[in-house]
Amino acid sequence: MPKRFLPYMTNLGLLLAAVILSLAIGSVFISPGELWQILHSWLTHSPLPTGLETFSFIISDIRLPRTVLVLLTGAALGGSGTAYQGLFRNPLADPYLIGVASGAGLGAVLAMSIHWPYSFWGLLVVPMSAFLFAMVTVLLVYSVARVGQSVPITNLILSGVAFSAFATALTSYMIISSQGEVRRALGWLMGGASQNSWQAVLAILPYLIIGLGFLLMNGHALNLLQFGDDQAQQMGLPVLRKKTLLLLAASLATAAAVSFSGIIGFIGLIIPHVMRMWWGADYRRLLPLSIIAGGVFLILADILARTMMRPQELPVGIVTALAGAPFFLWVLRRAKNQGYW
Amino acid sequence: MFRKSIVLLISVSLLLAACAPSANPTSVPTATEAPATEAVTSVPTIIEVPAKPIKLTDGLGRSIELPGSAQHIVSLTPATTEILFAIGAGAKVVGRDTFSDYPPEASSVTDIGGSMGKYNTEAIVNLKPDLVIAGGINPPELVASLESLGLKVYFLANPTTMEELYTSIKTVGSLTGDESGADNVVASMDAKAKEVDAKLAAITEKPMVYYELDATPFTAGPGTFIDLLITRAGGTNFGAKMDSAWAQISLEQLLLADPAFIILGDSAYGESPATVSARPGWDALTAVKNKMIFPFDDNLVSRPGPRLVDGLEALARLIHPEAFK
Numbered sequence: 027m028p029k030r031f032l033p034y035m036t037n038l039g040l041l042l043a044a045v046i047l048s049l050a051i052g053s054v055f056i057s058p059g060e061l062w063q064i065l066h067s068w069l070t071h072s073p074l075p076t077g078l079e080t081f082s083f084i085i086s087d088i089r090l091p092r093t094v095l096v097l098l099t100g101a102a103l104g105g106s107g108t109a110y111q112g113l114f115r116n117p118l119a120d121p122y123l124i125g126v127a128s129g130a131g132l133g134a135v136l137a138m139s140i141h142w143p144y145s146f147w148g149l150l151v152v153p154m155s156a157f158l159f160a161m162v163t164v165l166l167v168y169s170v171a172r173v174g175q176s177v178p179i180t181n182l183i184l185s186g187v188a189f190s191a192f193a194t195a196l197t198s199y200m201i202i203s204s205q206g207e208v209r210r211a212l213g214w215l216m217g218g219a220s221q222n223s224w225q226a227v228l229a230i231l232p233y234l235i236i237g238l239g240f241l242l243m244n245g246h247a248l249n250l251l252q253f254g255d256d257q258a259q260q261m262g263l264p265v266l267r268k269k270t271l272l273l274l275a276a277s278l279a280t281a282a283a284v285s286f287s288g289i290i291g292f293i294g295l296i297i298p299h300v301m302r303m304w305w306g307a308d309y310r311r312l313l314p315l316s317i318i319a320g321g322v323f324l325i326l327a328d329i330l331a332r333t334m335m336r337p338q339e340l341p342v343g344i345v346t347a348l349a350g351a352p353f354f355l356w357v358l359r360r361a362k363n364q365g366y367w
Numbered sequence: 368m369f370r371k372s373i374v375l376l377i378s379v380s381l382l383l384a385a386c387a388p389s390a391n392p393t394s395v396p397t398a399t400e401a402p403a404t405e406a407v408t409s410v411p412t413i414i415e416v417p418a419k420p421i422k423l424t425d426g427l428g429r430s431i432e433l434p435g436s437a438q439h440i441v442s443l444t445p446a447t448t449e450i451l452f453a454i455g456a457g458a459k460v461v462g463r464d465t466f467s468d469y470p471p472e473a474s475s476v477t478d479i480g481g482s483m484g485k486y487n488t489e490a491i492v493n494l495k496p497d498l499v500i501a502g503g504i505n506p507p508e509l510v511a512s513l514e515s516l517g518l519k520v521y522f523l524a525n526p527t528t529m530e531e532l533y534t535s536i537k538t539v540g541s542l543t544g545d546e547s548g549a550d551n552v553v554a555s556m557d558a559k560a561k562e563v564d565a566k567l568a569a570i571t572e573k574p575m576v577y578y579e580l581d582a583t584p585f586t587a588g589p590g591t592f593i594d595l596l597i598t599r600a601g602g603t604n605f606g607a608k609m610d611s612a613w614a615q616i617s618l619e620q621l622l623l624a625d626p627a628f629i630i631l632g633d634s635a636y637g638e639s640p641a642t643v644s645a646r647p648g649w650d651a652l653t654a655v656k657n658k659m660i661f662p663f664d665d666n667l668v669s670r671p672g673p674r675l676v677d678g679l680e681a682l683a684r685l686i687h688p689e690a691f692k
Contacts, residue, residue: 052489053480053487053489053490054489054490054492054493080492080493080495083492083516083517084489084492084493087492087515087516088488088489088492088516089489138506142507143428144427144428144429144507144510144511148507149507149508149511152508202615203611204611208613209483209484209504210484210506212483213483213484213485216483223512223515225515335482336487337465337478337479337480337487337490338465338480338481338482338485338487339480339482339483339485339486339487340483340485341483341485
C-alpha cells in the first residue's frame, strides 16, 4: 500500500470502528452477537430472527440516524475549523470565530420564545431560524470588516467578536425574560441533537455537500494563502474572491450542522490541530482528513454522552470539551515535530 | 478556474446526492418499521379490558386515538407520574423520568432519563409502551421525535388553574381507563382545597410572602401555581408584581416590600434560615429579624399534580397558623 494512503486508511478505519461502536452501544444492551445477527439480516435482506424486532428498530430508527447526524455534524465542524484556521492563518481560529454560533444561538432562542403550531413547519422553525441568523451574522460581520478590495483578518476577527458579544447578550436577555423555556434553550446552546431523525440528516446534507465540497476543492488555495495575501495574489490566486467563497462555504456547513445539533464547542478547534500534528500541514490532505476525524471524534463523544450518566444523557457539547481537552493536551505533549503549525 | 470549480462542485454534489438516498434512509426504516410497530401493538395486555377506542385532543392540538385504554405507560414528568399513581394507574407505569420520585413506589419503575430535557429514546422504545404521557415542560421536538418512532404520545399541557388541573387529571383517567380513580382524586383535592378556604374565611390580613426558588434570588411571578397558591392560602405574593413567571429580583425591592414571611423553596439545595440570615444586608428584613423563614418542599407547589392541595394547606398553615388551631 502506498504510504500516502496511510492517513486516509487510518482515519476511515477509525470511522468504521466508531460507527460500529455507536450502533452497538446505547442505554439498551444489545449484545455483539445480536448486533451481528441484525446487521447480517439487513445486508442479506434475510428475515430477522424472532425476538430481535425491537432491537432492530432501535438500531435502525434511533441509533443509525443519530450516528449519521452526529457524523455529519462532526465532519462539518472539523472541515470548517480547518478552513477557518487556514483562512485566518491563526491557530486559535475555530468555526465559531466570526459569529456562526452566537448568531445561530440567537436565532434558535428567538424561535423558541414563540409558540409555533405543532406541524411539520412549526417543528422546523427552530433549526431554520438558527441557520438564517447564523448566515446573516456572518454576512454582517464580513460586510463590516471589508475595506475596499480587501478583508483584513484583524477587522474580521474584531468585528466577529463584537457581533458575537452582541448576539450572545441578546440571547441571554431572551432566555432570562422568557417564560419557562430555559431548559430547552440551555440544552440547545450546550449542544445536543434533540431531533434524531432522517429528516434532520436530509435537511442539512445539501448544505454540507456544497460547503464541504467547495472546501475540499480548494486545499491548494488554502496552501497558497499561507504565504500571505500579497504573495498568494502574485501567484495568481484571486485572493478576495477565494477568501470570501471559502469563508461562506465553511460558514454554510457550520450553520447547517449547528442548526439541528446545537452549539458543540471545541471540536472545530482541536481536530485540525491533531490532524496537522499527525499528518502534516498540507491543506489538500488536511481538509479531507479533518472532515473524517471530526466525524469520528463527535461520534465517540456522543457515545460517551449517552453512556456516562446512564440512563441520563448529557449534552454532547459538554463531553467534547470534557473528554476532548485532555485528549488534545496528550497529543500536544507527544507531538515530536514542534514547529508543526 | 473559478467557473471550472463551480461545474465540478455541482457535479460532485449531484453525484453525492445521487448516492446518498441509496446509502441510507428510505430502504432501512421501511424494511424494519413493519415488524417493530407490530411488536409494539402485539404486546400481550395483562388486564383484559374491553377495547373501547379513545379519542382525545391533546395540549398540542393533535387528535390522539387509542384502540383501548393504555396499559403500558411511560411518564415523562414528575407531575404526570404523580397523577398516574394517584388515580390508581401506578401498576401500568412501565417507565418514568429521572426526577419522578413520588410516590416512593415510582422509584422502582424503569428510569428513562430526562435530565436537561434529554430522554433515553431507545430505553423508551424498548419498554414498548402503548402510551407516552408528556408534560408541559417537554418541548414539541421531543414529542415529534418519539412519534416518528411509532409511539403514541399524549401531550398534557401545563394547567394554570386548579380547575385546569382537575381536567388534566380526568384526562389522564380517561386515557388509562381509571375514570373513577381520577374522579375520586379530583373530589378529594377539591374537598381539601375548600376545607382550607373555609378555615381562612375569617382572615382579613394578607401578609406579604416572599417565595424563594433559588438563592440568586429568583421568585415566582404571576401565572404560576406558587402565586396562585400563596394568594389562596391568605398571603400576598411578593412576586405577583413581576412581569414574568420566573423573575430574578433585587434585595432593594425585597427591602422595600419587606415581606412578613420568607419561604425557602430552595431548601433542597442547601438554603436554610441560617444561610438566609447570614446573607449580607438581609438582616434588615423584618422576616429575618422575626425568624419568619421556613424551609419548604418545593415539589408540593411546583409540580402541577395531585399534591398541589397539600402545598396549599402547608402554605396556609405557615402563613395563618392561627386558623388551624
